[in-house]
Amino acid sequence: MLDLKKLLTLRGFFSFTFLLLVILSITSLIFVNSDWNVKKVQLIAQSEDVDTFERILPAGQNSSLKAMQKGYQVICRPLQQPDNNLCGLVFVLPKKEGKGFPLDTYQSIAFNISTHSSAENFDGRVRVFVKSYLDETKEAVDYVRDYKFHAVRLDQNGYTQVPLSRFKVETWWEDMHNIPYDLSYVDLSSVHSIEFFIHKLPLQDGEEYQLTVDQLEVFGVYFLKNTLYMMLFYSWLAFCVFFYFIFRYKEAKKIKSKAFIDPDSKLLNMNGFEEKYQKLIGQDVIFYKVKILNWNNLVRNFGMTMSHFVLREIVLKNYVFYRSFFYASARINYDELIFIRRRKALSNEEEKGFINTFTTPVNVVGLGELRLDIKVGASIEKSAPFNSKVVLERTDIAHQSILHRDERIQFFSNEISQQAEERSIIERQLRLALSENAFYLLYMPIFSASKQKIVGVEALLRCNFGDLKNMSPEVYVSVAEEKGLVRDIDFMVINMALNDIANSDFGEDFVISINISSQELLDTSFVDRFKEIVVRAGVEYQRICLEITETFLIEVDAVCVNTIKDLRALGCRLSLDDFGTGYTSFQQLLNFPVDEIKIDRSFIAGMEGQNGYDVIVDSLVSIASSYDYHVVAEGVETKCIFDKLVSKNCDLIQGYYISKPIHLVELAKLNEKIEKREVCF
Numbered sequence: 246m247l248d249l250k251k252l253l254t255l256r257g258f259f260s261f262t263f264l265l266l267v268i269l270s271i272t273s274l275i276f277v278n279s280d281w282n283v284k285k286v287q288l289i290a291q292s293e294d295v296d297t298f299e300r301i302l303p304a305g306q307n308s309s310l311k312a313m314q315k316g317y318q319v320i321c322r323p324l325q326q327p328d329n330n331l332c333g334l335v336f337v338l339p340k341k342e343g344k345g346f347p348l349d350t351y352q353s354i355a356f357n358i359s360t361h362s363s364a365e366n367f368d369g370r371v372r373v374f375v376k377s378y379l380d381e382t383k384e385a386v387d388y389v390r391d392y393k394f395h396a397v398r399l400d401q402n403g404y405t406q407v408p409l410s411r412f413k414v415e416t417w418w419e420d421m422h423n424i425p426y427d428l429s430y431v432d433l434s435s436v437h438s439i440e441f442f443i444h445k446l447p448l449q450d451g452e453e454y455q456l457t458v459d460q461l462e463v464f465g466v467y468f469l470k471n472t473l474y475m476m477l478f479y480s481w482l483a484f485c486v487f488f489y490f491i492f493r494y495k496e497a498k499k500i501k502s503k504a505f506i507d508p509d510s511k512l513l514n515m516n517g518f519e520e521k522y523q524k525l526i527g528q529d530v531i532f533y534k535v536k537i538l539n540w541n542n543l544v545r546n547f548g549m550t551m552s553h554f555v556l557r558e559i560v561l562k563n564y565v566f567y568r569s570f571f572y573a574s575a576r577i578n579y580d581e582l583i584f585i586r587r588r589k590a591l592s593n594e595e596e597k598g599f600i601n602t603f604t605t606p607v608n609v610v611g612l613g614e615l616r617l618d619i620k621v622g623a624s625i626e627k628s629a630p631f632n633s634k635v636v637l638e639r640t641d642i643a644h645q646s647i648l649h650r651d652e653r654i655q656f657f658s659n660e661i662s663q664q665a666e667e668r669s670i671i672e673r674q675l676r677l678a679l680s681e682n683a684f685y686l687l688y689m690p691i692f693s694a695s696k697q698k699i700v701g702v703e704a705l706l707r708c709n710f711g712d713l714k715n716m717s718p719e720v721y722v723s724v725a726e727e728k729g730l731v732r733d734i735d736f737m738v739i740n741m742a743l744n745d746i747a748n749s750d751f752g753e754d755f756v757i758s759i760n761i762s763s764q765e766l767l768d769t770s771f772v773d774r775f776k777e778i779v780v781r782a783g784v785e786y787q788r789i790c791l792e793i794t795e796t797f798l799i800e801v802d803a804v805c806v807n808t809i810k811d812l813r814a815l816g817c818r819l820s821l822d823d824f825g826t827g828y829t830s831f832q833q834l835l836n837f838p839v840d841e842i843k844i845d846r847s848f849i850a851g852m853e854g855q856n857g858y859d860v861i862v863d864s865l866v867s868i869a870s871s872y873d874y875h876v877v878a879e880g881v882e883t884k885c886i887f888d889k890l891v892s893k894n895c896d897l898i899q900g901y902y903i904s905k906p907i908h909l910v911e912l913a914k915l916n917e918k919i920e921k922r923e924v925c926f
Contacts, residue, residue: 316459333442345435351465518575534640540580683710701756743782786816846880
């Protein structure tokens with residue numbers, strides 16, 4: 246007998262409820278996955294106590310029906326028949342309550358098919374139709390017939406069980422009768438017949454075709470698994486939530502010391518993580534490390550206290566989720582959290598839910614919605630190593646591999662490790678190239694169609710060191726951004742470009758465009774260092790145009806705005822590169838003004854086709870001109886595109902049609918030839 250006194254205690258009531266819920270869950274799972282939950286109807290049977298067909302008909306001209314011991318056979322002998330002649334069996338199902346047979350209460354249909362033919366190259370394929378009555382509640386035009394057709398194609402004979410979800414509405418039926426959209430959905434609630442046909446058409450004259458069907462059955466369940474799983478989920482969720490609040494005050498006693506708790510997030514700290522990790526050595530464990538990419542921006546704009554508040558709100562709001570899915574959760578750095586799961590990784594749906602717990606915005610009174618931008622690096626450890634640093638390094642490599650991609654989560658693999666090693670090699674070569682001054686600049690001319698001369702250049706970085714000389718600058722610059730070397734490269738490029746221009750004979754209106762990383766705009770010391778280089782080179786600020794990519798405006802913050810304002814106040818121009826590839830609107834440009842936009846080369850190249858790029862470019866040029874923005878067309882390769890741009894009043898042209906990237910000495914010679922009309926565009 247149960248000890249009532251023990252049962253009435255809080256822990257006893259928890260144990261009793263937990264045991265009861267476990268028994269009910271296991272019983273329900275056993276039932277829903279057992280034959281007791283399966284309902285089966287044998288449509289072809291010799292017994293009189295089951296539903297029989299209303300009619301069984303052969304289909305096709307010159308065909309005959311033959312009853313077999315366990316099924317039916319149709320034999321077709323086409324002779325001088327039309328190409329669309331068919332050969333098949335039609336099983337007309339009995340009606341239920343004045344409607345067709347309700348197949349939508351079942352999940353699959355099974356049958357045994359056998360096909361034979363004396364025709365050459367007969368492949369034995371069969372097309373199975375489920376013909377339904379049209380929904381009478383829907384208004385249909387007069388020429389729409391009374392039935393709709395659903396079908397699947399089978400490539401082999403024998404016993405086959407096909408999910409009814411595989412049947413799709415036949416497009417020939419929709420096309421033949423011009424079926425309205427609201428009638429073209431799958432509907433198996435009122436089925437007229439199940440039909441089997443030889444798939445290969447046309448039938449060959451003088452040959453014999455046989456199609457035999459037996460064991461025709463439909464299968465369903467009394468209780469859907471998803472419904473049960475959802476009920477169990479909510480039952481367990483209610484159970485966990487209920488006892489979570491009851492036992493919450495006791496959880497504090499399980500923590501050995503406050504030294505194991507991060508006071509700001511209420512998760513374990515690094516010490517707590519290490520204490521938990523020691524118990525997992527040698528076990529099958531999955532680690533998920535969450536990297537908060539915008540943590541520094543949050544701290545800079547809203548302060549450390551508010552940033553911790555946002556993180557704490559997220560953790561508290563999703564505490565039940567974390568406890569349900571993870572063995573332990575810890576904050577190992579200001580912007581890094583790690584979650585430990587044993588034995589089995591999260592499913593795709595669980596991953597989405599996990600990521601959503603962080604990316605769902607937090608509503609802060611007076612500030613609006615604040616959200617975290619995260620990447621998740623994960624590592625599956627079949628036997629957790631003795632040193633936790635190995636695991637942390639793997640998760641770090643995994644998340645770094647998707648920093649510049651759309652994915653939110655990435656698992657560690659040997660391939661990713663190899664890529665990380667390759668990027669490390671590039672980093673080492675970058676450092677050596679910087680120390681040996683192995684970089685140089687080429688210049689892409691910017692041509693003015695109205696002035697018929699080169700009015701500026703864009704400085705392009707090149708390297709003649711090791712493997713870097715055969716590598717696209719985009720590759721090693723992205724590594725430089727990741728490894729913190731991009732600022733050294735940026736200032737090197739600025740210094741080299743300004744010195745080149747200062748030592749050239751180009752006019753005072755000649756503009757040098759220099760690409761800078763978005764990291765520079767986050768650096769409050771950038772403007773002062775930039776001014777030192779400009780003063781030392783002796784170049785007027787009005788001749789300098791700094792280019793940033795359009796996608797950077799998505800992440801712009803107050804520090805960036807102030808930096809840009811300071812640069813513009815000096816007299817520098819600001820150009821928005823790759824315009825059209827991001828999400829910037831002209832309304833944003835009014836709030837965040839620039840001097841110039843550079844239309845991305847993908848739009849320019851597309852102008853030669855018939856895919857609408859011509860209209861897009863026309864609109865960009867027209868609107869930009871209305872707001873007094875300079876417009877530069879990048880990637881102009883042909884005279885056809887050049888002439889089109891000029892006709893659209895796009896004055897500034899950049900691309901291989903004018904010139905490939907060259908040294909300033911060659912550029913001066915080219916400009917001289919253009920002015921003398923030795924070279925014309």
